[in-house]
Amino acid sequence: MGLPDCSPAAESNDGGTPGAEPPQSEPPQPSPPPLSIVPAPQPITPPEGLAVHHVGTGEALYAARTFAAGEPVFKFAKVSWRPRRDRYTVETPEGQHLYEPLLARVGHACEPNTRPSFDLMALIARRDIAPGEAITFDYLTTERRIADPFDCYCGATACRGRIERSG
Numbered sequence: 001m002g003l004p005d006c007s008p009a010a011e012s013n014d015g016g017t018p019g020a021e022p023p024q025s026e027p028p029q030p031s032p033p034p035l036s037i038v039p040a041p042q043p044i045t046p047p048e049g050l051a052v053h054h055v056g057t058g059e060a061l062y063a064a065r066t067f068a069a070g071e072p073v074f075k076f077a078k079v080s081w082r083p084r085r086d087r088y089t090v091e092t093p094e095g096q097h098l099y100e101p102l103l104a105r106v107g108h109a110c111e112p113n114t115r116p117s118f119d120l121m122a123l124i125a126r127r128d129i130a131p132g133e134a135i136t137f138d139y140l141t142t143e144r145r146i147a148d149p150f151d152c153y154c155g156a157t158a159c160r161g162r163i164e165r166s167g
C-alpha cells in the first residue's frame with residue numbers, strides 16, 4: 001500500500017499568508033496515450049471453466065471444461081464501446097464496435113467452435129467443446145472489414161487463408 005500523493009490543501013491553515021506561499025511545482029501528470037494506439041486488453045482472471053494462455057505475442061482463451069453445443073461459453077460481462085474497430089473489438093449488426101476483455105482474447109477460426117450472440121450478449125458453443133480446445137469464432141461473421149488483416153492457419157479444409165475482408 002502506498003501513501004496518498006496529495007493531502008487536501010485546506011488543511012494547511014497554520015498561519016500561511018495568502019499570496020506569500022512559495023511557488024508550487026506542478027505535480028507530474030501522466031500524459032494520455034496517443035489516440036492512434038489501440039489499448040491492449042486489460043488483464044483478466046478468466047471465469048470458471050475457461051483459461052487464458054499466452055500464445056505468440058498475445059493471449060488466447062481456452063476451454064477448461066466441456067461445453068455442450070448451444071451452451072453459453074461466457075457472457076459479455078464487461079462491455080465497453082470503442083469509436084472505431086481495432087484488433088480487439090467485435091462489430092455488432094448495428095455497426096458498433098464492442099470491446100469485452102474475454103471476447104478480445106477469442107481467436108479466429110474458419111470453422112469455429114463458437115459464435116457471438118448479440119441478442120444474448122454471450123458467446124455460444126456451436127458444437128461440443130472439449131477441455132483444452134482454443135475458443136474460436138469466425139471474425140468474418142461480424143466484421144465488415146478486418147482492422148488488422150492476418151493469415152489464418154486454422155487447418156480447416158475451408159480455411160480462407162488471408163483474413164482481411166468479408167465476401
Ligand SMILES: [Zn+2]
Pocket residue numbers: 109110111152153154155156158159160161
Ligand atoms: Zn482458417
